[in-house]
């Protein structure tokens with residue numbers, strides 16, 4: 001009966017969200033793990049908690065017209081999905097990438113609901129962005145795009161309503177331009193965005209927070225298994241914000257980072273990357289193949305890092321980047337832990353392969369929550385006109401990642417076979433479900 005109810009619910013999700021495969025994938029993964037909680041609690045069923053969580057509160061899309069350096073006009077599509085504000089103001093990043101569409105933003109907002117709940121901080125969930133590609137544009141073009149985007153987004157955000165931040169293609173530079181336009185148009189110097197540069201309202205460690213948090217979470221997982229990162233071989237994908245700060249912290253903890261990657265291929269470094277490599281890459285616009293050329297390293301075009309020998313794998317690029325063949329390669333090669341720095345990087349078939357193996361999969365909604373957690377700390381600092389030290393923010397970040405690990409461990413049904421995916425889904429769901437019940441139907 002329970003199974004039938006669950007599959008009928010998922011059939012309705014398919015019908016209500018046609019042509020939105022990423023969204024349906026994210027919902028299926030969570031619903032499978034929390035269905036039993038809903039079955040067991042009449043309050044959740046009466047309040048239609050699952051139906052409400054799977055329908056975003058509000059979703060807007062808007063035209064963004066902007067001008068390139070030669071005076072040519074362009075039209076992009078911008079979005080903001082306000083997923084759920086049961087726990088606090090809508091909170092989540094903006095993504096600028098040509099692949100952006102409503103399905104991807106709805107999936108990211110849905111994941112964000114459970115992630116933000118797991119942090120224990122007062123933040124709801126949302127996601128936004130545009131199908132604009134900043135990688136191919138000059139600095140002036142990026143600035144004009146950000147200004148045009150913010151003029152449209154402005155009416156929907158604010159420090160107590162919805163607080164966007166960065167994601168793929170949106171870093172310090174873009175947040176700076178977006179904030180400048182928000183401030184000019186609204187007349188308010190308010191914390192309506194996080195990830196701001198330190199000079200004007202940003203928090204210490206926000207840039208590093210997601211990657212560092214991934215490693216703090218990993219250290220807790222390994223500690224529980226009686227292990228440490230020291231001497232472990234770590235394959236990392238991506239070469240952006242999350243991947244590079246994850247790699248930095250892995251080096252600090254004694255790990256050997258055997259790869260980074262981007263949409264063109266993989267930088268494979270048998271003896272491990274060094275801080276010098278990461279320093280060189282840190283300069284805006286530098287690419288992995290240039291790094292390979294500069295230091296005489298191997299860049300393998302059109303390949304992923306998952307065939308490299310490793311103890312841990314850190315997919316930190318994008319959704320569904322790791323498929324069944326990759327998962328099989330990792331498991332057969334003896335990889336023991338897969339820690340998701342990106343959102344939903346492992347596809348459903350990869351999940352099945354990991355579940356049937358001894359490998360432990362740590363889901364993004366737990367492992368990569370450090371970024372949004374420090375965003376929430378930035379909101380606190382802005383609201384109280386304070387600026388905290390790096391040491392204080394780092395201590396708070398470590399505390400949040402440790403508590404997320406505890407919240408997961410409390411949910412394990414078989415302590416010898418920790419299922420972090422199920423545990424994170426359930427722990428994240430309970431807090432937000434209780435809030436929805438307590439706040440009444442609406």
Ligand code: NDP
Nearest residue numbers: 167168169210238239240241242262263317318342343371
């Ligand atoms: P960045 O834009 O800084 O970097 C993205 C990296 O991933 C680039 O190296 C990019 O390569 C690569 N990449 C992007 N799309 C693809 C693709 N389709 N195939 C292969 N490689 C790709 O983004 P972030 O590091 O901020 O984000 C990475 C992931 O982490 C995303 O899933 C994001 O949602 C998630 N995340 C980010 C947080 C943050 O605070 N920034 C917080 C939590 C999660 P190329 O340059 O060649 O496109």
Ligand code: 2IT
Nearest residue numbers: 092093165167371372375
């Ligand atoms: O996916 C994510 O958690 C982010 N992109 C960060 C969101 C935020 O509001 O800091």
